[in-house]
Amino acid sequence: MKLLNGSELAGYIKERQAKQVRALRQAAGIEPKLxxxxxxxxxxxxxxxxxxxxxxxxxxVDVDIHxxxxxxxxxxxxxLNQDDTVHGIxxxxxxxxxxxxxxxxxxxxxxxxxDALGKNAIFEPATPMAILWLLAGYNVDLKGKKxxxxxxxxxxxxxxxxxxxxxxxxxxxxxxxAGDVTRYTADADVIITATGSPAILYSDMIKQGAVVxxxxxxxxxxxxxxxxxxxVYERQDLTITPQKGGVGPLTVCALFDNVIRAARNVADAxxxxx
Numbered sequence: 001m002k003l004l005n006g007s008e009l010a011g012y013i014k015e016r017q018a019k020q021v022r023a024l025r026q027a028a029g030i031e032p033k034l035x036x037x038x039x040x041x042x043x044x045x046x047x048x049x050x051x052x053x054x055x056x057x058x059x060x061v062d063v064d065i066h067x068x069x070x071x072x073x074x075x076x077x078x079x080l081n082q083d084d085t086v087h088g089i090x091x092x093x094x095x096x097x098x099x100x101x102x103x104x105x106x107x108x109x110x111x112x113x114x115d116a117l118g119k120n121a122i123f124e125p126a127t128p129m130a131i132l133w134l135l136a137g138y139n140v141d142l143k144g145k146k147x148x149x150x151x152x153x154x155x156x157x158x159x160x161x162x163x164x165x166x167x168x169x170x171x172x173x174x175x176x177x178a179g180d181v182t183r184y185t186a187d188a189d190v191i192i193t194a195t196g197s198p199a200i201l202y203s204d205m206i207k208q209g210a211v212v213x214x215x216x217x218x219x220x221x222x223x224x225x226x227x228x229x230x231x232v233y234e235r236q237d238l239t240i241t242p243q244k245g246g247v248g249p250l251t252v253c254a255l256f257d258n259v260i261r262a263a264r265n266v267a268d269a270x271x272x273x274x
Contacts, residue, residue: 001236002138004213006130007245009137013253018059020260025060028267033062034088034114034259035080039070040096044217049092055252061259070096073104081109087266088114088259093155101154111265114258117154123258128160130250131192131213140190140211140239142169148188149173150181150201150227156194156215181205193227203231211239215247 024030034056036049049065056063064086068076073091080089089112095101105117116125135142147164151157152175164171174184176195185191185205193201194215206212216227226243233243241247 001233002239004134004138004140004211004239004241004246006134006241006247006250009133010249010253013133013250013257014055014059017253017256017260020264021060024260024263024267028270030087030263030267031062031085032060032088032259032263033064033086034090034256035064035066035083035086037073037076037080037089037091038065038067039073039091040094042094045092051248051252052255055256059256061256070100074107077104077107081107081112084266086112087263088112088255090115090255091117093117112262114255114262115155116159116258123261124163124254125155125159126254126258127156127194127215127247127251128163129254129257130247131156131160131215132163133250133254134213134241134247135190135211138239142167142190145170145189146187147171147190147192148184149192149194150178150184151175151194151196151216153194153196160192160194176200195227197227198225199229200227201232202229203235206232206235206238209237209239212241213247214241217248 021032024032036052038045038049053063066076080086089108091104093101106119108118110118110120110122113121114123116123147169149157149161149171152173157173161171161173172184176197182205186207188210190211192213192215196216214226214228
């Protein structure tokens with residue numbers, strides 16, 4: 001078994017980002033800041049908020065966490081959009097009332113939309129970028145491979161499908177309602193799962209020597225789990241993300257890459273033209 005260890009790659013990216021932030025603070029007088037809006041009490045959300053808070057502290061990006069009721073989110077976003085000290089804004093999903101998701105994420109100013117969920121986003125979404133970084137970091141070439149993407153969610157599946165299509169990758173996308181998933185998994189060279197449904201993929205569904213990336217996150221009995229069944233990790237022929245430290249660490253890296261870019265854009269705009 002070959003592990004796609006995101007934590008290992010994240011260490012290198014973190015060093016680069018810390019240097020970039022120091023340069024912004026020293027040369028441009030800009031203190032990059034991310035605002036996280038939390039409107040739902042959820043253990044998976046709390047895990048991610050903690051990770052982001054800690055990561056920001058490590059690379060000297062300020063992280064402000066705003067806990068509000070969903071009805072207060074629109075007013076808060078208006079304030080944060082107008083606050084010049086805030087460079088990135090994310091609304092932590094899912095919301096309590098998911099029917100308002102599009103309306104709310106579209107209220108984030110595009111130049112601060114570091115999750116890239118709004119319709120006018122100028123950045124790449126973090127988790128799809130993390131998946132591509134992970135595969136590239138371990139020299140997994142997608143050209144000429146049959147790629148199966150399971151999950152069409154707003155955060156991962158839908159934007160990743162777009163990115164892969166733009167790279168001319170042969171990608172088939174299905175969701176949980178696809179019926180007999182084995183019809184699709186049996187001949188896939190690369191499988192990327194992002195459903196948030198525990199144990200959607202079992203060992204006997206995967207062909208020999210496949211690459212498997214688990215980008216699903218769910219909460220089961222108080223624990224954070226992915227999409228893969230335990231027996232998948234008994235296979236020695238797979239190239240696979242570990243149960244912890246696969247896509248997650250790189251997703252946080254990719255998010256902060258966007259925050260740093262947003263701050264850099266502000267610095268560039270403030271430079272006098274020569």
